[in-house]
Amino acid sequence: MAGIERSSALTDLARRGFSDLGEAEALLTELEELLGLPRDELVADAATAADPDAALTAIARVARRRAEPVRVTLHEPQGRRVVWALLGASQGFADFYLRHPEELRDLIHAGGSLPGDDELRDALTEAVHVTDGFAADGGEAAWVALRVGYRRMLARIAAFDLLHPSPVDVVPLVSMRLADAAGAALDASLAVARTRVSGGATGAGLFPREEVAAVRLAIIGMGKAGARELNYVSDVDVIFVSEVADGTDITESRGIDIATRLAVQTMRGVSGAEIEPPLWEVDANLRPEGKQGALVRTLGSHLSYYDRWAKSWEFQALLKARPLAGDLALGEQYVAAVQPKVWTSGARENFVDNVQRMRERVTDNIPARDVPFQLKLGPGGIRDIEFTVQLLQLVHGLSDEGIRARGTLVALDALVAEGYIGRADAAAFSRDYRVLRLLEHRLQLRGLSRTHLMPEKPEDLRTLARSSGLAESGPAVWELWESVKREVRDIHVRLFYRPLLSAVAALPEDGRVLSTAQAHDRLAAIGFADPVGALRHIAALTTGLSRKSTIQRHLMPVMIRWFADGVDPDYGLLAFRRISERLGSTPWFLRMLRDSSAAAESLTRVLSGSRYIGELMEWIPESVAWLDSDESLQPRSGLALQAEARAIQSRHTDLDDAMKSVRALRRRELLRTAMSGIVGVVTIEQVAEALTTITDVTIQATLRAVWRDIVPPEDAAMDFAVIAMGRFGGRELGFGSDADILYVYRANGVDAQRAAELSLKVVAGLRRLSEDHRVPLDLDADLRPEGRNGPLARSLDAYAEYYRRWSLSWEAQALLRARGVAGSVKLITAFLELADDVRYPASVDQQGLREIKRIKARVESERLPQGADPARHLKLGPGSLSDVEWLVQLIQLQHGHDVPGLRTTSTIQALRAAQEAGIVSADAADRLQEAWRLSSRLRSANTLLSGQTSDVLPVDRRRLDGIGRLLGYEPRSATQVEEDYFAASRRARRVFEKLFYG
Known part of the structure; x- marks a missing residue:
């Protein structure tokens, strides 16, 4: 009978979601004794937990330390429901309540609603007992009280979030309250900082209390904090602005000294290592001059910097700036002063480069193995959505104040209202954004730690599925994530690129959202130097009712994006138009464009990257078909070409x-x-x-x-x-x-x-x-x-x-x-x-060798084109082709008779033979080969890019970047290309001088 009862009990536990039934049975028995609560009451809400086993383990750990708060909380239905939901979703909160068991009692009244902004600020200022901007105590205990109070309010937010019947719908509201909580924490920490800097009750601080009180310090929220779309655990980007209150005789420099001390202590109160773990990182690196710049500036100093020195990306970063804490009136002055600069940044000369750099930062420094798991930075992730919306704002916000919003979802609604994107696409994008943010929230709640990686283990995916309510199982939540990624990438194209066609081609009514002028701005923003010409080419390709025009209309938004990513988008699009016109309605061409995205992308790559190819392709348009098969691109053998040439001559x-x-x-x-x-x-x-x-x-x-x-x-x-x-x-x-x-x-x-x-x-x-x-x-x-x-x-x-x-x-x-x-x-x-x-003479003519060295020196001084920079000449410059080839040839003349391996016309083969014969060291041979290969590649890439032969490494950054792209460098690597060549040629030159003239 007892066995049947135990079996029934275990079945009930399994039904409630427990996995380790034996352990769960033992823990519940222990809790019945510790708490004096019946088992049915203990497990009544266990099914609400994403991970009931983890929740039960956490409850038992806290109860062992202090049973009374656990008993009181679990005895209340709402408290019990919140405890299971919160501890089943968050090991981080389990650790918090283990440190502070009495805080569990607060959960009895949590979950029904979100705390408001005022409630959050009142709770945290009360935690550190603030009066007139100063905390009652400036010691470590105040920081502990602040952090405990913050986590108490964070638990209320999480309880509401976890227990909401549709958590994906309340993501914007939850994110808003998380940002408000961050602002409240910074306000409370600033109050503690004022007390610490002034010495508090002891009066032993660095500055008199009245001086500290007279210094105004505004904390400007940037990024997600500024947009009120913060995560549970995220860096909070800030900028500090300070002024001295009117009517005081404090000098500006002394005011800045005080404000800097306050800023440092405020950051330490939130992020420093103390008994209670830090809340999150306060990041002030978006300030003028970044890490190298002053931590705090006056408003005038900020504006002077932005007027004279700031780069476009700094204005774009200010798009989300908002007074977050401290002196809110001063913060509003700051935001009002910088906002006009944000919306004129799109008219700057280097706007295209900055937009592209913003886009590249999406995937910068992501380890390759993390890319498939990256919710935030990976393809189809959160940053893709944020980038798309922000780019649309920057392009059109100069002339349209209606889309100047901080938050991503608010901005998306504004873009719909102003007619820049269709409602259906915006609705899908909004839904996908909320899904991704909900997944991110649940992952961060798990350990109360900053993470953006989807889990790999099946049990962790199962917990994520249950805590988010987005799917029934681990595999299902992963499938949802994959589908969202695909849709985000597709919507990005539709939102940004497809409306460009509305300016020039007949699209369904829902697509007609851009004027010609707006399409012009968009094309300029993504890198087209001649937007008018680009619109003309797009119109020629997509206008009409033919099958060809229909296919081009479907494909063109994607191809515009690919062209924009290329070296020369304008030439690439022009060449594509010409080739399309040459091929007309050729079935295989249209089929390839429609069915082979890889071939179509390769086509945009070669056309935008090489005028040499584009000009030849116009004469041989059927060559497009080769891009559909690596085999077709393989160079043909000499025998095959000889046979074809003979056949040609026999026919003519x-x-x-x-x-x-x-x-x-x-x-x-x-x-x-x-x-x-x-x-x-x-x-x-x-x-x-x-x-x-x-x-x-x-x-x-x-x-x-x-x-x-x-x-x-x-x-x-x-x-x-x-x-x-x-x-x-x-x-x-x-x-x-x-x-x-x-x-x-x-x-x-x-x-x-x-x-x-x-x-x-x-x-x-x-x-x-x-x-x-x-x-x-x-x-x-x-x-x-x-x-x-x-x-x-x-x-x-x-x-x-x-x-x-x-x-x-x-x-x-x-x-x-x-x-x-x-x-x-x-x-x-x-x-x-x-x-x-x-x-290969049997005896070497020493006089002849000396003459070769003399000629080489003369070549270096006399054969360089007038005005050419020797360091940039790929053929005759120091450490370039001629240095390597002349050295190898000198060695061949000296040793070719005795070393059979040197009897070759190949520079590299002869160099390696010299190495094997001990004439040249392996290190020297490697350096010479590196410089020779890089010089050769740069010469060819130079010709491919421009269609014209040149032996000089260009000075023009755009052209140099294009050469780098052809050699496999990342976009905007002009400086890296230069540095790599200069370094390789410098090393080769040292070897050359030692072996050739020595």
Whole structure:
């Protein structure tokens, strides 16, 4: 019988939500004895607890320490209901009542309503016994009393929140009271501070009581505290403003000294380490000059700073400023003075950058593993909603006072009322915001600690589901969180970007919320330098009833956002319009835009990030399809390109027609390589290899065509070859690189004069037919013997004779990169055998090495463009490409005969061979390679960004930032790009000077 009764009791406990039934049974038995209350009465409200086991454990712990307050509270129905709800949701409050069991009695009257602002302030001033702005005691006991009183009122707020039938609906009201409680705590702490600074009853303070009383100190709430949308445990952002009361002879400097002491003590009373734990962090870092600035300033000093020195983000931070505590009249003066500056910040030149920086701060410093759990800062989180609403306010608030509100939800209602967003979207956004804030509140209540991370453990998710009332189970609350994240991201696009179409295209009535002027402001705010042009392009893309226009209307809001995130939104949108017009209603294009968001996003990225790509894509619009498949973006092999080039030439009998098709092949493959590099499908080494292969195939195809056209059958016995030199020979081409080459022929029985004439005609044909106005191919033969003064083509014998008798050290150095590209294989082999004797000599000519060093020094001083900053020249500057390449080539000349690994045209392979041979240390090799690779990448990115070749690292910050973005840096990393290059080149230069000149 006893077994049946126990089984029934355990079943009842399970029904009430207990998990550890054995432990719960034992604790209840203990409580019956400790409290003298029947079990049925003890557990009557256990089901209201989010975690009944935790609540029961907390009750037992407090009862063991002091049973009477527990018995009295649990005997009252309302008290019992509140205790189970509060302790079942908050281990933090369980610890509080363990420290202060008598405080439980206050819960008997809690839960029915929220305490008002006046009640909160009265309760906390009474806790520290305030009279005329001074607390009765300035000791640690006053701070303890303040913190206990604050938590007593916080428990009343939490009780109302937890027991409300629809807690998601009262989130704004609860947040408002939490902000009011914070203001009350600061007021009470300021009263204690006045007593401490003046010495209280002892009179042993730093300043006389009458002077302290004459100093006015206003505490301005910022952020959530200012907007009255505070969390249970959140940093409270403040700014301190002080003035000396009229009619006193206290100097301004002495007044500031007193106010600073008061501010420090006020913050300590709330945040300092004492017997009773701190309430929350008081953060004054939003003050002028941040941590480096004065903690307290006069109103005049604040205004002077804002007029002369403040950045736009500081005005934007002031959007939520509100008098929170202290001298409220002075606080109102401060807010009234700064508010006009807030709403004119959108007209500042750097507004776009500041808005984008605000947006980046959303995810700054979030550990990667925390991103999926971040309620506040992660994608689709609280900050996304707040950012969207604030951005809309800043864009349109300059001309519309109706949307100038502090709170997020209040501002959202104002934006609806003024017609900036549709009611349905605003309602969904409001609901999502309240859901996210409710989840955040429950998580912070759990430990009375600052957190914004969703729990990972199933039991913690279950508690969250029960305490929030948002879901029946842990998995269900997680599913709700995921759905809210998705909707927030989607609504952000609809709220901010979709209304832009209302200014230019026919949308449903609910969407027509922006005038053209307002759309102009929005586009300017997100980074478009030419909003008028952007609106024109949007109109062209979305106006009409065709299927194409319909798809573009659906997609354009998202694409505008992607373009805005890019390097050059204006060019990206223009290029997209042109490509769309070229492709017309091509089914695959519209299908890709509609069905592949990844491809569409990649398209906006490459178009806004590279004029080089955009201009080529206009000529080859079908290349858009490659973005739908990484495989399509992979550079094609040399064999495949050779086969295609031969097929082209077999189809065309006309030389110019054949070469037009070969040039088209080259453009197409350059575009493919550029796109694959930007989207990250290939590495910088693979890009260089692909560019070299494309150039090889182009020269080979051109030589075949020219040979067929110029050399008659009776002279076909002669041989002709093209030798790659420089970075082309090393297979290290970048975008915009010249192709350094030599031309060599062998008569093979053809009259020597005739062979020379035919060779020059072939060279002329090669140069003419390889010209491309779209992407120039410069066949540069300046590395030939005697340089520009020597003949363009020489016979193999002439080369042999020249190198034997007349060649200079720099010509042996140039031959280190020689590689056969096109023409007679036998002739190429013979030429390279000749070159080997020159570039890998058995004995080193020391005089020649000294000459190379002298030439290098002259190059550094004479070849730099006039006015160029040497430190920014990626090819000729200190520590740049030329330093690394000249050093490696010097090593090859010295050791290439004895070290086979050095006999390569590749700079990096030769460098690593030198390291393996012990000629260069591993550290030195790493530094040289780092500088060489970064210089190469920066040169290519410079060309891709602007569509123009340049060897100089730009000074323009926007362009430098664009280069950084192409290299994978975060937005607005111009300074970081510079610093990384300067550091790498500086380190490489030190190695170069030690090894080259040493």
